[in-house]
Amino acid sequence: MTEMRNHNEEKAIGEGVGFERIRRITGYLVGTTDRWNNAKRAEEHDRVKHTIGRQ
Amino acid sequence: MVQQKTSGVKTIIKRNGAKVPFDSNKIRNAILKANVHTPGEKMSEDKLDEITLLVVAVYDQAGITPTVEQVQDTVEEKLIEFDLPQTAKAYILYRAEHQKMREMDANLMKIYENLTFRPSADVDLKRENANIDADTAMGTMLKYGSEGAKAFYDEYVIPREIAEAHQNGDIHIHDKDFYALTETCCQINLLKLFHNGFSTGHGYLREPNDIRSYSALACIAIQANQNEMHGGQSIPNFDYCMAPGVAKSYRKLYFKALTQYLQLHENLSHEDAQALVAAIRQDLGSDITLSGSEAYGKELVKYLPVHQQEGGYQTIYAQTVEDAHRYACETAWDETDSATYQAMEALVHNLNTMNSRAGAQVPFSSLNYGTDTSEEARMVIRNLLLATEAGLGDGETPIFPVQIFKVKEGVNYNPGDPNYDLFKLAIRVSAKRLFPNFSFLDAPFNLQYYKPGDYDSEVAYMGCRTRVMGNTYDPSREVTCGRGNLSFTSINLPRLGIEARGDIKKFYELLDDRIDLVIEQLLHRFKIQCSKKVYNYPFLMGQGVWIDSEKLGRDDTVAEVLKHGTLSIGFIGLAETLKVLTGKHHGESAESQKLGLEIIGHMRKRMDDESEKTRLNWSLLATPAEGLSGRFVSIDAKKYGKIPGVTDREYYTNSFHVPVYYPISAYRKIQLEAPYHALTNAGHISYVEMDGDACKNLDAFESVIRCMKEAGIGYGSVNHPVDRDPVCGYNGIIGEVCPRCGRRAGESVSREKLDELRKKYPNVPQYHCDC
Numbered sequence: 001m002t003e004m005r006n007h008n009e010e011k012a013i014g015e016g017v018g019f020e021r022i023r024r025i026t027g028y029l030v031g032t033t034d035r036w037n038n039a040k041r042a043e044e045h046d047r048v049k050h051t052i053g054r055q
Numbered sequence: 056m057v058q059q060k061t062s063g064v065k066t067i068i069k070r071n072g073a074k075v076p077f078d079s080n081k082i083r084n085a086i087l088k089a090n091v092h093t094p095g096e097k098m099s100e101d102k103l104d105e106i107t108l109l110v111v112a113v114y115d116q117a118g119i120t121p122t123v124e125q126v127q128d129t130v131e132e133k134l135i136e137f138d139l140p141q142t143a144k145a146y147i148l149y150r151a152e153h154q155k156m157r158e159m160d161a162n163l164m165k166i167y168e169n170l171t172f173r174p175s176a177d178v179d180l181k182r183e184n185a186n187i188d189a190d191t192a193m194g195t196m197l198k199y200g201s202e203g204a205k206a207f208y209d210e211y212v213i214p215r216e217i218a219e220a221h222q223n224g225d226i227h228i229h230d231k232d233f234y235a236l237t238e239t240c241c242q243i244n245l246l247k248l249f250h251n252g253f254s255t256g257h258g259y260l261r262e263p264n265d266i267r268s269y270s271a272l273a274c275i276a277i278q279a280n281q282n283e284m285h286g287g288q289s290i291p292n293f294d295y296c297m298a299p300g301v302a303k304s305y306r307k308l309y310f311k312a313l314t315q316y317l318q319l320h321e322n323l324s325h326e327d328a329q330a331l332v333a334a335i336r337q338d339l340g341s342d343i344t345l346s347g348s349e350a351y352g353k354e355l356v357k358y359l360p361v362h363q364q365e366g367g368y369q370t371i372y373a374q375t376v377e378d379a380h381r382y383a384c385e386t387a388w389d390e391t392d393s394a395t396y397q398a399m400e401a402l403v404h405n406l407n408t409m410n411s412r413a414g415a416q417v418p419f420s421s422l423n424y425g426t427d428t429s430e431e432a433r434m435v436i437r438n439l440l441l442a443t444e445a446g447l448g449d450g451e452t453p454i455f456p457v458q459i460f461k462v463k464e465g466v467n468y469n470p471g472d473p474n475y476d477l478f479k480l481a482i483r484v485s486a487k488r489l490f491p492n493f494s495f496l497d498a499p500f501n502l503q504y505y506k507p508g509d510y511d512s513e514v515a516y517m518g519c520r521t522r523v524m525g526n527t528y529d530p531s532r533e534v535t536c537g538r539g540n541l542s543f544t545s546i547n548l549p550r551l552g553i554e555a556r557g558d559i560k561k562f563y564e565l566l567d568d569r570i571d572l573v574i575e576q577l578l579h580r581f582k583i584q585c586s587k588k589v590y591n592y593p594f595l596m597g598q599g600v601w602i603d604s605e606k607l608g609r610d611d612t613v614a615e616v617l618k619h620g621t622l623s624i625g626f627i628g629l630a631e632t633l634k635v636l637t638g639k640h641h642g643e644s645a646e647s648q649k650l651g652l653e654i655i656g657h658m659r660k661r662m663d664d665e666s667e668k669t670r671l672n673w674s675l676l677a678t679p680a681e682g683l684s685g686r687f688v689s690i691d692a693k694k695y696g697k698i699p700g701v702t703d704r705e706y707y708t709n710s711f712h713v714p715v716y717y718p719i720s721a722y723r724k725i726q727l728e729a730p731y732h733a734l735t736n737a738g739h740i741s742y743v744e745m746d747g748d749a750c751k752n753l754d755a756f757e758s759v760i761r762c763m764k765e766a767g768i769g770y771g772s773v774n775h776p777v778d779r780d781p782v783c784g785y786n787g788i789i790g791e792v793c794p795r796c797g798r799r800a801g802e803s804v805s806r807e808k809l810d811e812l813r814k815k816y817p818n819v820p821q822y823h824c825d826c
Binding site: 015016018023026027029030042043046049 | 182452453455490519685686688704718719722740742743744779780782801805807809
């Protein structure tokens with residue numbers, strides 16, 4: 001891993017830390033998608049954006 | 056007893072392969088038990104002994120060590136030889152029953168093994184509900200209980216055909232692990248609960264006296280009730296409930312500031328200043344409010360100089376009193392406002408961190424607000440929104456409480472409405488934090504109950520979407536407070552479509568059969584729920600949270616008061632159903648939309664008819680389907696194969712939604728989904744997925760909310776990406792690379808760089824240890 005180098009440098013922070021991605025399912029928010037079940041992950045992956053502004 | 060004749064059989068081989076000492080009495084007891092159930096074939100003691108000895112003799116002669124199964128086969132043979140067919144039959148049934156129990160045990164043990172030794176990343180079962188961390192000790196313990204309970208109910212409680220309908224994916228009994236225990240959810244009226252204090256079951260809390268204790272007790276009430284129900288907890292009137300706390304804080308802080316001013320300005324001792332203010336409160340009363348401070352000031356200016364003169368005390372001029380009053384008002388306003396902010400901040404923090412259900416999760420909490428236009432309530436709403444906007448400790452987006460802003464014309468929807476500013480603020484906060492969601496009291500099916508200023512007539516939404524309002528059981532009590540859903544069960548709609556093979560008439564026949572089955576099931580569960588006593592719910596019923604429960608004694612049953620709750624049938628996958636019936640879902644074809652409305656309209660009518668018939672509250676739910684979205688489709692894909700547009704994805708589409716993968720404008724999506732809101736009286740929600748950074752496009756955000764309102768949506772919200780880098784604290788959209796610190800997921804950033812960033816962005820987290 002190339003990050004090993006950073007790890008050994010004295011003052012680097014964040015090695016192995018991912019981003020939090022907060023999404024809404026069934027009305028609730030969920031802090032990260034790690035705890036989502038497989039079906040919900042697939043559903044979230046498939047979501048497309050809706051165009052706004054129709055005039 | 057069988058005489059212990061010297062027998063050659065010393066040991067027997069158990070099913071697990073272990074050799075254990077042979078005991079012929081076990082054979083005798085098993086035969087006796089079977090015979091007891093067959094009155095027509097009463098067996099004498101001697102006969103029992105005789106058969107037992109003959110069974111043993113078989114193995115004596117053969118000189119082998121028998122297995123349990125072999126011995127049981129021999130018993131069956133001997134019973135038939137002796138012409139005891141009924142006893143033989145009972146014995147065979149007894150064997151089959153035990154066989155089944157062993158299988159159940161084996162299945163359950165397999166589940167327990169997975170729960171115990173495999174991480175949730177590998178086991179979907181452990182991620183059934185994203186808000187429960189099943190990797191922790193208490194989360195696992197909760198899952199043991201849950202899985203054990205389900206196995207028990209399937210075998211011993213739920214009627215066979217219903218249990219099978221659940222297992223094979225015809226229907227889904229939600230919260231089945233709580234089948235015989237409690238109800239789903241409740242809308243808690245804190246005003247009623249706080250009045251004269253309450254007990255959590257672990258201690259008594261007196262009526263709170265300032266906004267901080269109001270908000271702290273709100274959390275405690277939610278937590279206490281959550282532990283007695285299997286669904287979420289909602290405060291339907293949060294603004295109304297907190298307003299008295301603000302009023303009490305303001306009053307206290309006003310008199311405190313007045314005391315300080317008089318003490319300093321008039322050079323009084325602290326004791327004298329206190330005595331003076333005590334006299335004011337005695338003579339003028341303490342009834343100063345945020346909006347009524349001016350009137351109180353006028354009274355005070357008239358009163359105090361005269362009081363001083365008549366009492367022979369030190370002279371205080373009218374101008375001084377005016378100044379003192381103004382100072383006290385301003386100081387009290389500022390301090391109350393900041394106390395309210397802190398109270399709301401603490402509430403949001405608490406609801407994201409406090410334990411529920413043995414620490415496996417935080418309470419599922421929902422707060423509805425937006426319609427109380429009093430100054431006190433406005434202060435609450437504004438500060439709750441601001442605290443939500445600010446986020447948690449390091450600026451994280453709060454996951455709880457679910458917040459619902461109640462939109463109402465004349466109250467907060469248009470410029471000039473008293474809470475219009477708060478509606479605008481709600482949009483700004485939701486664009487950043489995903490909450491609040493928006494509910495629409497002007498939707499005709501909500502408006503019909505609405506009485507201005509009466510929170511009990513305002514529809515509220517709970518947890519994921521549940522709604523309770525109409526009341527067939529008692530039409531004089533069509534209110535929100537103290538009511539909730541009792542239980543709900545969902546129908547696998549796409550399967551009915553598949554089995555109908557394009558025949559709409561057949562589809563409706565199947566649907567009606569399925570509805571009949573679910574009605575039977577919900578009534579079965581309801582009967583069990585009705586057998587409970589008040590002492591089974593020390594908080595929900597014991598503290599009068601549920602409607603009318605305050606009229607019951609500790610040992611009374613809850614049967615009557617439960618009838619105010621709802622029994623709901625839900626559905627998922629309307630889109631897939633339409634696809635299989637017509638080839639197109641409702642986003643693709645107007646014909647399909649028409650059929651979709653007919654189907655859901657039919658389901659609603661069945662609920663209305665059932666309400667009429669039973670005088671219970673049957674309602675139709677647009678099922679949230681978190682755990683369910685994948686369960687039905689995986690069973691169906693195995694059973695019917697991959698049908699394009701139907702079973703070829705990992706999920707069935709949420710309730711009546713247009714499929715998430717289907718490109719459609721927000722406007723059209725809203726127009727298509729709105730009519731289903733009117734039909735699903737047990738609850739519903741519609742989403743719009745918004746592209747880009749919503750914070751930078753508040754007008755577009757607001758236009759979506761207004762479009763929902765005008766279309767007759769009951770409850771909706773806008774989804775947009777909210778990402779956060781926990782290392783540098785950036786909050787917004789993150790693609791591959793964090794726009795603030797430039798790292799990719801998993802990469803590190805130098806401390807110097809973070810220190811540099813912190814100068815510019817104060818929300819960069821602090822790191823206290825070198826790690």
